[in-house]
Amino acid sequence: MLTRGETLSEYANEHPETAYATPIATSKPAASPTKSPAAVTGTKASPAAKAAIAPQEDISPTSIPVSEQKFIPIAAETSDSVHYQDGFFYQPLTDAVIARITGISYPITQTLAPVLSLEAVNVVPDDEKLAIDYEDLRYLNVLYYDFEGQVQTGELICNKGIAQDLVEIFYELYLNEYQIEKIRLIDTYGGDDTASMLDNNTSCFNYRVVDGTNSLSKHALGCAIDVNPFYNPYVVYNKNGRGETYISPAGSEKYADRTQNFPYKIDETDLCYKLFTAHGFTWGGNWNSSKDYQHFQKVVN
Template sequence: MIEGNSYKKDCPIELNNLRYLNLSYIDFEGNTKIGELIVHKDVSIEIVDIFKKLYETKYPIYKMELVSNYKGNDFDSIEANNTSAYNCRNIEGTTKWSRHAYGKAIDINPIQNPYISKTGNISHKESLKYEKRAHINLDNPNDKSMILKDDYIVKVFKKYRWVWGGDWRTIKDYQHFDKRE
């Protein structure tokens, strides 16, 4: 993480508060894969439970690698449609730490679940086709991986009291779940 630039000396939590997880997931081809996430120790057990439930329902995840593989660059991780968690970074455009910097946030399938700014801007070109949010063909992993408010994935995270960025008022961050407790 240090060499990969996802952890820095001034990060708001110490390394010993983080846990490395190997999680099974179903990729977009229907294959079982093992992914990696780093999360805060306080949420590690519930993340294992949540991802076990997603695996059991065959919720597709394109890729799940550490942000360190992208030199801590959130934009590059999103461009690769990478599901990720810990990254010591600020909220974009601010000096405030992101929930990712505490290991208490996860972004899932960010291309199919874009961040949409107050002005309606979507930074990632591949995400533009997912601006309109409706399931049309759940047999297609691109469609099934889109996160909508009544989807099982939202219900599972909310059961564990995680907040979903799709519920936010001024911006929408459909990929984002975070724990505030």
């Protein structure tokens, strides 16, 4: 368990067996024989099909822990970008971004899954109607101060309806030197929300269900974001009617007690809370039967 003032990087170095929930592959799986998307589907190639066979940068997991991997954004500002401030922009998903997320945070169909060069972890039936399309999403580039007070570049994918909100919010956080440990796509963690939370990663889009249910999360629509999640855990009271309290991620139990003072705590006095709620987001810390202190979401039309 983290001690007061201890960063996740320090915790990970001392407790590697706890800090990283998902084993990281040491090599890239062998690619399946390349097939034409049209040959697979019998129709004009879709964005997902193009992504399945698109040449990709070396984005496969390595034996290096996520916390120590060198971060390189996968998109740069282009003529299609909406520029807000230097280092803060958003744009439609590029082919490289689509290739990065397909089969991980964005689902791929059963027919196309074998075409991916990496093993798909998010696969849906061919006839399933997804709740969101690539065109509904935006890639964001932001700057932020990490726990060492150093300026870093972060990336998010969100619903286009909150893209402007997010660049404005993160710019204000940046101006105020608000500390966030890291901001990386959930795909860096193989789409594993638990692994991302354990690494205290701030993330947004992930096409998944709510923990413990069959209902799509607001993250699946790109309308929710989790900020410094290890220090602001998800708490469910009386889970399954058994009077038990469930806290996620494991190891963050001490941070479920919001009467205590500790670094990086989001509450109603916190700048993060004030900025998100001023932009029309609701905070999971105000829920009744559960508390999601890391979570902000907004309804978009």
